[in-house]
Structures are given as structure tokens and as C-alpha cells.
Amino acid sequence: MINPFCTPADHRLNRRAFLGAAALGGLATPAFAEALRKERRQVLFVWLDGGISQLESWDPKPNTIFGGPFRAIPTSVPGIHISELLPETAKQMHRLALVRSVCTQDNSHSAGVDRIQRGDPKNRGVVYPYLGSAMARWLGPGTSGLPPYIWVKPMNGGFIYKDAGFLGPKYGALALGDGKPPENLLRPAEISEVDDAERNELRELADKRYAEKRKADTTDANSYAFAMAAQLQKRVELFDLSKLPEKDRDRYGSHDLGRHLLLARRLLEEGVTFVKVTSYGWDTHGDNFNGHASLVPKFDKPFAAMIQDLADRGMLDNVLVIAMSEFGRTPRINGHLGRDHWPEAWSVCMGGRGIKPGVVAGKTNEKGTDVATEPHDIGHLFHTWFRALGVDPEKQKYYNATQPLPIAHEEMHPVKEVLA
Amino acid sequence: MFRSLLILVLFLFVPALPAAEPLHLRINRLIPVAANPADDAEFLRRVTLDLAGTIPTAEETKRFLADRSPDKRTKRIDELLTAPSYAPRMASLFHVMWMERLGDSPEWTKYLTDSFAKNKPWDAIAKEMLRADGTDGSSFFIAKRLENYGQNPVDYSGLTRDIGRLFLGKNFQCCECHDHLTVDEYKQQHFQGLFAFVRNAYLADAKAMRVAEKPTLDKLAFASVFTKVPMTTAPALPGGAMVEIPQFAKGDEFAIKPDRKTNTVGVPKFRTLAALAEQLPTASNADFSRNFVNRVWFLLLGRGLVHPLDLHHKDNPASQPAVLELLAKEFVEHKFDIQWLVREIAMTQAYQRSSLGTAKPESFAFALEKRLTAEQLLAAMMAATESKPSDALKAKFLKAFANQPREPEDEIAPSLKAALFLLHDKDVLELLKPKPGNLVDRLARVDNTEIIANELYVAILTRKPTADEAKTASNFLAKRNDRKADAIGKLAWALLASTEFGLNH
Known part of the structure; x- marks a missing residue:
């Protein structure tokens, strides 16, 4: 029944409560689960922090002044060549698309990461959500019972709220530091499974009795938090990669990015809406070529394995895959054989849901110093990704209290060449 | 016969002298009774959590439930207002409201606790917080907002916004760059006028939370991003007159001249924060009193009369306008007496209603649920x-x-x-x-x-x-x-x- 007292103004004025209620739809019955799985919209976002060099990856310029020592190799798509440091990914090229005409604004890390991941909309004095929080907002938690935005990263984890910006903490990231489960997830040994079930049954009964004569919203919200806790606990095995076939572990690799991508695959299989995987250390101001010779293969192998696995499981129809950094690297090679920050002309790789496979959009000039076609800012990419996931930036708006806000830069448009 | 009836009728309707009738009784008449009153246990838990920040002990509960005296609720309220737990509880409550989890300091906690223990009037507290030149912790509200956090520059916009929100109940954030798009009354001039009070303030000593000011010599220039028409403003309260910026001969701007050699922090003769502290917390500033009574009403009843708390404007009127006006007027007449205000609200039927039932929350026809803060949860547990x-x-x-x-x-x-x-x-x-x-x-x-x-x-x-x-x-x-x-x-x-x-x- 529609609450007779509920006016549109209530929704406007009570944003967080309203969003909270909307997100409670997360726990659907199993009967619908399979049908819903087909409707799933998910994202894998691989973040190579510090800036992967486009010249040593997606846009090689061998035998040119700034080209560096590596060759370009053919891929599974005739006519598309990428760096020889990406042999496995080259075999997946028919499932991927490249945008080689990325031209963004910021060349410092601290501002760049924020700006890129927030989609750099026009400044309206509010803090925009990161892509993960935005997708948690637009795609919802799905049916997994797991948080909609999970971030797998080296070092510390925790609950990272700042990503959510004005959307509010509910849309923040659950960060799994070094792929480990969140704090307090594991039940202490002193409480047996039976004990735990008993005390939770008593708690639920207490809540049911409390809600009998009152509006159910408050107890529902509490129950949702405990239900999510219970769901996550049941998936403790998610965090234990030792249970996976050895073959998988070999294919992804035992280094951080390999293990974290394998965990990401498991989270995507479980239906998590947005999984971000971060790899640090790509800021190669010195010794760029040895650096990339060591780093890129650690990306190449597990990333290609991931694309293959998603394809095998039919999941590329559901999952949008993005691999990128906050900027590219300078064509000019500095005195330390390094490359510096270069937002002027770089590349982004994507694939899966809504993306046309096996295509390249845009190109850079011969030396790779500038974009030779229409330049694409991060706003164009946000438009592209929203479209790929069936969210129309022309029709959908955020509301920050009463303030309507576009979900992507309103003067930009999608990169049509890579949309399916 | 007719005449005596008339006299009787007149007698019945002669209004009681306002001064003689406590405020809570007048509020009771303005908010129609709907739900049943809370039972003794619900009342006791509610008022103890609100005024002492914790739940009553099992012993206290048993004693209260067994007490048969008709005025036991009033007695309980008065006990809590004079108990040693009152000042720390108020300090915690207002700390969370004013600092919004930005940080804490022992001096600030002590300043708040001492102030509530003495029942310092709200205008006096506000004045000290805004002057920000005390060494007793009172500068914390401004000082903490003048800190750099991470690699970000000092958030002057945030400080300006928070003064509007927390002292005046008006969020002018959108007005930094242009007049508000959906709230006609909120103008860019309002944001910029407030900003002109704080823009020259800085943190001279982060450890001691010492706030200092550079001299303000000129008006602040700004322009709407839409119209691009150049404008200027001196410090000014929203809707108020601009403060006249006194002119000094060059080199004569300081009462205490800054001196790097002796580490002396300069103090200008014209301090805009002092001007703000002089102008904002006054009896004639309706926003100032309305905001505070609305926030105390929110803290006790779970929802502001005006809601959201920081959007006072004519298209978002109070759900009970007469109650808001009465509270604000009487609060000023009682010389911003916080303890009196808290007591009067806790004495209303609206505060003492049962939480069973459903109705529009803004009708205050039944008690609204308030989630416990971290501090209350700890104490209660x-x-x-x-x-x-x-x-x-x-x-x-x-x-x-x-x-x-x-x-x-x-x-x-x-x-x-x-x-x-x-x-x-x-x-x-x-x-x-x-x-x-x-x-x-x-x-x-x-x-x-x-x-x-x-x-x-x-x-x-x-x-x-x-x-x-x-x-x-x-x-x-x-x-x-x-x-x-x-x-x-x-x-x-x-x-x-x-x-x-x-x-x-």
C-alpha cells in the first residue's frame, strides 16, 4: 500500500532514508534469482595506480623517436596491434575495445585519481561519487546479498565512505585489504555456529515484536545490516583462494594483482555489482622500461585469464570491464629513462557488457604526443559506461537534497564507436 | 440569566496571563493530542537517554516504576537537569552537532562542559565560539575548520557554510557561485557576506588551536557564474547591513603588529570575527534564535519543526509555525537560557507521548524514534x-x-x-x-x-x-x-x- 502521508516532498527532503528503503530490495527470493542473474549489470574496474604507459601497452609506437624498446604485436583482431608486453591480452582482443584518444585535464596524482574516478563533472560545489559508488547507486546491490561496491586492494582495507561523495556513506566501498575479509567478519571460535544461530534468532524475535505496533522501516534497516553480515560470513570461503583449483591460481598468478583479480572473479560470480581492483606502483618516472617489463606481464596474464573466464561463463553479457589509470605517461623519455605524467594523449581498455568487441576508437599522432582525432575526456568515458550499462545520462539525474545534478558531464557524449 | 451566562462564558475564556503560564502548557494547546502518553518506563528511558546520555540502572527503573507520586515525571526531569551527568551530556550532544565528527580536543570538551554546568546562555556561548580568541577551548569550532586536512587547502567555503547552517539554520552552500536555484531567498550575497567575515582568519598555531586574522582592508569581490556581473561586499549577515570597514593609514592596521623575529602573531585593529560575534548572536536576529530552538526541539523530539534543520526558508515552513515562533520568542525573553528551554520542551505532552502508532512524523502526534549516538550506545551498554x-x-x-x-x-x-x-x-x-x-x-x-x-x-x-x-x-x-x-x-x-x-x- 502506498503510504497516504508520503508526498514527493518527503522523498526530496528525506533523501537518505528514501535511498535506504530503496536499497532494501537487495534480498530477493531464490525463485527470481536465476532470471535476475541474466539481468545483472556488473562492473569490473581495474585501476593501475600511478599511470600505466600507453606506449608500453595499448598504443605502442615502435621505431619512432619516443617509441621505446618494445615491439608491437598483432592481436586476435586483424589490424589491431598492441605492445609485446601484453601477449595474453592480445589473444583476447576480439572481446575488448580500446579508446586511444583519451585526453584529460590533471597531471597530478592526488587530484587526478579523484578527478578521473569521479568523472570530472562541472564544479557545482558538491563532491561527486566515484564510479563505484555511482554504479552502486544506479545498478543497486543485485541479488547477491553482498555490498554493491567492493574494492580489492593491497595493504589496508575498511569501509571507505569518501568515495560516495554526496550520495552518502551507504554507497561507500567495502575495501578488502590484501583481499582479506572486513574487520570482525570472522566469528570468534568461542561462539559455535549453533550459539550464533540461537542468539540471532532471539534478536530477530525481539525485533519482530518491537516492530509489531510500529512502522517497519527502522527494524528493516537493522535487519538488512545483520542479513548482509550473515551473507558475508557464509562466504568466508570467498576470501580463501586456497580452495580454488591450482590451475586457476597458476593462470592468475600468485602476485597481488593476480590473487586480487581471482578474488574479483569470485565476487563477480557471486553477483557483486561493482568490483574495483587496484594495483599500485605504476608511476615509472625512472627506469620506465624495466618497470613496465616487470609490471605489465603481472597485469597481462590475470587480466586475459579474467576475460577468458568471463567469456566462458557467459558473463561478458553482464559485466562491463574497464582497465585504466589516472593518466598516461609522457612520450618524451626523461633523463632517468623514465616517462612522466601525460594526460594529453592516452588509452583506456574496456569490454563486456554494452561494448562493441574488437574495435579501436580514436588515434594519436605518429609520435604519440597528441590525440589526432576527436579528444575524449573522462566525461565522455562516463557517458559511454553509463550507456553500456543501460543508464541514460540524458534522462537520469542525481538529487542532492533538492539540487538536481547530471550524472555525467552535460557537455560531453558517449564514444559511439565502442558502444555495441 | 442570559447575562450571568455571558459572564460565565467570558470568565471561562479569559486567557490566563501569559507570564504566569509555563511555555509547555501553551505548546500543548498548539499540538493536538493523538497518541497515548508514553508509559512510565518509556518516559524514564527516553528522558534519561536525552538528558543524561545513558539508560537508567535497573534500580532506578524499579524505584521510578514503584513511585506513586503524580509529579514524579517533573521531579525526574528536574533531577536530571541538576545532576552531574547533565553538563557532560549536553557537551557531548552539542559537540557532535557542532563539530560533525571533525575531531575533538580536551580543552573544547572542558569548555563545553563548564559552559553547560554554569548554564551559560546560548548567545554568550555563540559569541565566544565565533570570536575564536579565547584560550579556554572556545575557539575550537572555528579553529578546527581552519585546519588543512590531507593535501587539501583550508576549506573556507565549508566554514562559511557551517556558520550559516549551524548558527542560522540556513545552508548557503549553493550560493557560493550564484543565487540559489531552488530557494529564492538564498542569495549569493548571503554566502559572500558571511564569507567576508571569515576569509582572513587563519590558524596561527594548530596545536594550541589559536585563530588569528589578517587585516581586512577591502570589500570582497565576487561574481555570479551565470551573470558574471562583478559585485563586492563587506562582511554582512544574510539580509543584514554591511559592516563598515574602517580605514587605517598603511602600517597602522594592527593593534599588535606581527613580528617574525619574536614570533608575535599580529592582531588587527578591525577583527572581522569579533564583528561577527557582535552581530550574529543577538536578540534581534530571528534566524539565530529560531535555529537554536529548532535544533533543541530536533534533539529531543527527533525531528525539527523546520526540517531539514538547515533549510529555513518560506517554502519550507515549520510544520507547527506557531510553536516555532513561540519557542523562539520566549527563548529570547528568557535571555537564551538553554536549561529552561530543554526543560520546557521535555515537559510538553508532545515529548512525553508514546512511540506506538503511525502518523505523519511532522505532526508530532506520536514520539519519533531517535537512533542512539555512539556515545549513548557505549554508556547505555x-x-x-x-x-x-x-x-x-x-x-x-x-x-x-x-x-x-x-x-x-x-x-x-x-x-x-x-x-x-x-x-x-x-x-x-x-x-x-x-x-x-x-x-x-x-x-x-x-x-x-x-x-x-x-x-x-x-x-x-x-x-x-x-x-x-x-x-x-x-x-x-x-x-x-x-x-x-x-x-x-x-x-x-x-x-x-x-x-x-x-x-x-
């Missing part, structure tokens, strides 16, 4: 389990339950983090093991399962169990006679983790 808090536990509770910095705590949402904390944190679980003098230990020595059930509910939820609840608990215990303490611990945990415990209902 300690009281319920008859345990002692520690600093380590306090830090854990803040981490699990407090909102993030800069997120106003006018809404607290249950979170996965908090649920996992209650489920698995080892210090929480320790509270439920029998230890000398604690709740589980005390009840494990009782044989009768009905008495145990009763004691559990009184100690944790400040009420007697219903027949069903008592039966559930008794049966649960009867089946586990061989491990009684463990069973009591489980029952206690379920009540502590319940929605009811986490709310002030």
Missing part, C-alpha cells in the same frame, strides 16, 4: 551490563557507530560495520560473560527463570517483559540449566543488539 567503560572501548564504539567526518549526525543508519562489531568484537562479547559485579554474574545466581527474564528486560530495555517475552526467555533458560550464565549472556546479547536497544523511542 555499560549501564545495562553493569560494566565499566574504557577509552579503548570508546574508540571502538566511535569507529563502529559514529558517522563519518562532515556528515551531520541528524540521521544515523545501521551499517554492516556496526552489525559485525556487535556480532564479533571480543570486548563486546566480554561484557556478556560473568564477571564479579556484572549483570550476567548477578543473574546467574538467581534460580527463578521468570525473575531472570524480568531483570534482563528491566536492566537492558528499561521495561518489564510482556508475557510472551517472559515466556520465551524462561523457556530458553529452562532448556539450558546446565549452562545458565551462557544462556543469560545470549539473551542479553539479543536484547543489546536489538533495534529497540539501539533507539531512543
Whole structure:
């Protein structure tokens, strides 16, 4: 029944409560689960922090002044060549698309990461959500019972709220530091499974009795938090990669990015809406070529394995895959054989849901110093990704209290060449 | 006959002298009665959480429930207002409201606690907070907002916005760059006029939280991003006249000249923060008094008369305009007496209503649920389990339950983090093991399962169990006679983790 007292103004004025209620739809019955799985919209976002060099990856310029020592190799798509440091990914090229005409604004890390991941909309004095929080907002938690935005990263984890910006903490990231489960997830040994079930049954009964004569919203919200806790606990095995076939572990690799991508695959299989995987250390101001010779293969192998696995499981129809950094690297090679920050002309790789496979959009000039076609800012990419996931930036708006806000830069448009 | 009837009628309708009638009685007439009054247990828990920041002990509850005197609620309110717990509770409440989890300092806590202990009037507190030149911790509100955090520059926009929100009930954030798009009354001039008061303030000593000012010599220039018409403003309250900026001969701007050699911090002759402190907290500033009474009403009733709290404007009127105006007017007449205001609101029928029922929340026809803050939860959990808090536990509770910095705590949402904390944190679980003098230990020595059930509910939820609840608990215990303490611990945990415990209902 529609609450007779509920006016549109209530929704406007009570944003967080309203969003909270909307997100409670997360726990659907199993009967619908399979049908819903087909409707799933998910994202894998691989973040190579510090800036992967486009010249040593997606846009090689061998035998040119700034080209560096590596060759370009053919891929599974005739006519598309990428760096020889990406042999496995080259075999997946028919499932991927490249945008080689990325031209963004910021060349410092601290501002760049924020700006890129927030989609750099026009400044309206509010803090925009990161892509993960935005997708948690637009795609919802799905049916997994797991948080909609999970971030797998080296070092510390925790609950990272700042990503959510004005959307509010509910849309923040659950960060799994070094792929480990969140704090307090594991039940202490002193409480047996039976004990735990008993005390939770008593708690639920207490809540049911409390809600009998009152509006159910408050107890529902509490129950949702405990239900999510219970769901996550049941998936403790998610965090234990030792249970996976050895073959998988070999294919992804035992280094951080390999293990974290394998965990990401498991989270995507479980239906998590947005999984971000971060790899640090790509800021190669010195010794760029040895650096990339060591780093890129650690990306190449597990990333290609991931694309293959998603394809095998039919999941590329559901999952949008993005691999990128906050900027590219300078064509000019500095005195330390390094490359510096270069937002002027770089590349982004994507694939899966809504993306046309096996295509390249845009190109850079011969030396790779500038974009030779229409330049694409991060706003164009946000438009592209929203479209790929069936969210129309022309029709959908955020509301920050009463303030309507576009979900992507309103003067930009999608990169049509890579949309399916 | 007719005449005497007329006299009688006149007699009945002669209004009581306003000065003689307490404010809460007049408010009662303005808000129609709908729900039943809260029962004694609900009232006792509510008022104790609100005015002492914790739940009553089992003993206090039993005594209050057994008390037959008709004025026991009034007595309880007056006891709480004069108890040693009052000042620290008010300090905690207003700290969270004003600092929005930006940070804390012992001096600031002491300043607040001392101020509430002395019942310092709101205009005096506001004046000290805005002048920000005290050495007693009062500068913290401004000083903390002048800090750099991370690699970000000082957030002057945030400071300006917060002064508007927290002192005037008006959020001018959107007006930094242009007139508000949806609120006609909020102008860019309002934001910029307030900004002109604070733009030259800076943190001279982050450790001592010392705020200093550079001289303000000129008006502030700004332009709307839409019209691009250049404008200027001197410091000015929203809707108020511009402060005249005094002119000094060059080199003569300082009362105390800055001197790098001696580390002397300069003090200008014209201090804009002092001007702000002079102009804003006054009896003639309606925004100032309206905002405060609305916020205290929110703190006690769970929703502002004007809601959201920082959007006072004519298209978002108070749900009970007469109540707001009456409160604001009387608050000024009572010389911004905070304790008087809190008492009058706690005495209203609206405050003392039952939370059972459904109606529009803004009608205040039934009591609204308020989620406990991290501080209240800690104190209540300690009281319920008859345990002692520690600093380590306090830090854990803040981490699990407090909102993030800069997120106003006018809404607290249950979170996965908090649920996992209650489920698995080892210090929480320790509270439920029998230890000398604690709740589980005390009840494990009782044989009768009905008495145990009763004691559990009184100690944790400040009420007697219903027949069903008592039966559930008794049966649960009867089946586990061989491990009684463990069973009591489980029952206690379920009540502590319940929605009811986490709310002030």
C-alpha cells in the first residue's frame, strides 16, 4: 500500500532514508534469482595506480623517436596491434575495445585519481561519487546479498565512505585489504555456529515484536545490516583462494594483482555489482622500461585469464570491464629513462557488457604526443559506461537534497564507436 | 440569566496571563493530542537517554516504576537537569552537532562542559565560539575548520557554510557561485557576506588551536557564474547591513603588529570575527534564535519543526509555525537560557507521548524514534551490563557507530560495520560473560527463570517483559540449566543488539 502521508516532498527532503528503503530490495527470493542473474549489470574496474604507459601497452609506437624498446604485436583482431608486453591480452582482443584518444585535464596524482574516478563533472560545489559508488547507486546491490561496491586492494582495507561523495556513506566501498575479509567478519571460535544461530534468532524475535505496533522501516534497516553480515560470513570461503583449483591460481598468478583479480572473479560470480581492483606502483618516472617489463606481464596474464573466464561463463553479457589509470605517461623519455605524467594523449581498455568487441576508437599522432582525432575526456568515458550499462545520462539525474545534478558531464557524449 | 451566562462564558475564556503560564502548557494547546502518553518506563528511558546520555540502572527503573507520586515525571526531569551527568551530556550532544565528527580536543570538551554546568546562555556561548580568541577551548569550532586536512587547502567555503547552517539554520552552500536555484531567498550575497567575515582568519598555531586574522582592508569581490556581473561586499549577515570597514593609514592596521623575529602573531585593529560575534548572536536576529530552538526541539523530539534543520526558508515552513515562533520568542525573553528551554520542551505532552502508532512524523502526534549516538550506545551498554567503560572501548564504539567526518549526525543508519562489531568484537562479547559485579554474574545466581527474564528486560530495555517475552526467555533458560550464565549472556546479547536497544523511542 502506498503510504497516504508520503508526498514527493518527503522523498526530496528525506533523501537518505528514501535511498535506504530503496536499497532494501537487495534480498530477493531464490525463485527470481536465476532470471535476475541474466539481468545483472556488473562492473569490473581495474585501476593501475600511478599511470600505466600507453606506449608500453595499448598504443605502442615502435621505431619512432619516443617509441621505446618494445615491439608491437598483432592481436586476435586483424589490424589491431598492441605492445609485446601484453601477449595474453592480445589473444583476447576480439572481446575488448580500446579508446586511444583519451585526453584529460590533471597531471597530478592526488587530484587526478579523484578527478578521473569521479568523472570530472562541472564544479557545482558538491563532491561527486566515484564510479563505484555511482554504479552502486544506479545498478543497486543485485541479488547477491553482498555490498554493491567492493574494492580489492593491497595493504589496508575498511569501509571507505569518501568515495560516495554526496550520495552518502551507504554507497561507500567495502575495501578488502590484501583481499582479506572486513574487520570482525570472522566469528570468534568461542561462539559455535549453533550459539550464533540461537542468539540471532532471539534478536530477530525481539525485533519482530518491537516492530509489531510500529512502522517497519527502522527494524528493516537493522535487519538488512545483520542479513548482509550473515551473507558475508557464509562466504568466508570467498576470501580463501586456497580452495580454488591450482590451475586457476597458476593462470592468475600468485602476485597481488593476480590473487586480487581471482578474488574479483569470485565476487563477480557471486553477483557483486561493482568490483574495483587496484594495483599500485605504476608511476615509472625512472627506469620506465624495466618497470613496465616487470609490471605489465603481472597485469597481462590475470587480466586475459579474467576475460577468458568471463567469456566462458557467459558473463561478458553482464559485466562491463574497464582497465585504466589516472593518466598516461609522457612520450618524451626523461633523463632517468623514465616517462612522466601525460594526460594529453592516452588509452583506456574496456569490454563486456554494452561494448562493441574488437574495435579501436580514436588515434594519436605518429609520435604519440597528441590525440589526432576527436579528444575524449573522462566525461565522455562516463557517458559511454553509463550507456553500456543501460543508464541514460540524458534522462537520469542525481538529487542532492533538492539540487538536481547530471550524472555525467552535460557537455560531453558517449564514444559511439565502442558502444555495441 | 442570559447575562450571568455571558459572564460565565467570558470568565471561562479569559486567557490566563501569559507570564504566569509555563511555555509547555501553551505548546500543548498548539499540538493536538493523538497518541497515548508514553508509559512510565518509556518516559524514564527516553528522558534519561536525552538528558543524561545513558539508560537508567535497573534500580532506578524499579524505584521510578514503584513511585506513586503524580509529579514524579517533573521531579525526574528536574533531577536530571541538576545532576552531574547533565553538563557532560549536553557537551557531548552539542559537540557532535557542532563539530560533525571533525575531531575533538580536551580543552573544547572542558569548555563545553563548564559552559553547560554554569548554564551559560546560548548567545554568550555563540559569541565566544565565533570570536575564536579565547584560550579556554572556545575557539575550537572555528579553529578546527581552519585546519588543512590531507593535501587539501583550508576549506573556507565549508566554514562559511557551517556558520550559516549551524548558527542560522540556513545552508548557503549553493550560493557560493550564484543565487540559489531552488530557494529564492538564498542569495549569493548571503554566502559572500558571511564569507567576508571569515576569509582572513587563519590558524596561527594548530596545536594550541589559536585563530588569528589578517587585516581586512577591502570589500570582497565576487561574481555570479551565470551573470558574471562583478559585485563586492563587506562582511554582512544574510539580509543584514554591511559592516563598515574602517580605514587605517598603511602600517597602522594592527593593534599588535606581527613580528617574525619574536614570533608575535599580529592582531588587527578591525577583527572581522569579533564583528561577527557582535552581530550574529543577538536578540534581534530571528534566524539565530529560531535555529537554536529548532535544533533543541530536533534533539529531543527527533525531528525539527523546520526540517531539514538547515533549510529555513518560506517554502519550507515549520510544520507547527506557531510553536516555532513561540519557542523562539520566549527563548529570547528568557535571555537564551538553554536549561529552561530543554526543560520546557521535555515537559510538553508532545515529548512525553508514546512511540506506538503511525502518523505523519511532522505532526508530532506520536514520539519519533531517535537512533542512539555512539556515545549513548557505549554508556547505555555499560549501564545495562553493569560494566565499566574504557577509552579503548570508546574508540571502538566511535569507529563502529559514529558517522563519518562532515556528515551531520541528524540521521544515523545501521551499517554492516556496526552489525559485525556487535556480532564479533571480543570486548563486546566480554561484557556478556560473568564477571564479579556484572549483570550476567548477578543473574546467574538467581534460580527463578521468570525473575531472570524480568531483570534482563528491566536492566537492558528499561521495561518489564510482556508475557510472551517472559515466556520465551524462561523457556530458553529452562532448556539450558546446565549452562545458565551462557544462556543469560545470549539473551542479553539479543536484547543489546536489538533495534529497540539501539533507539531512543
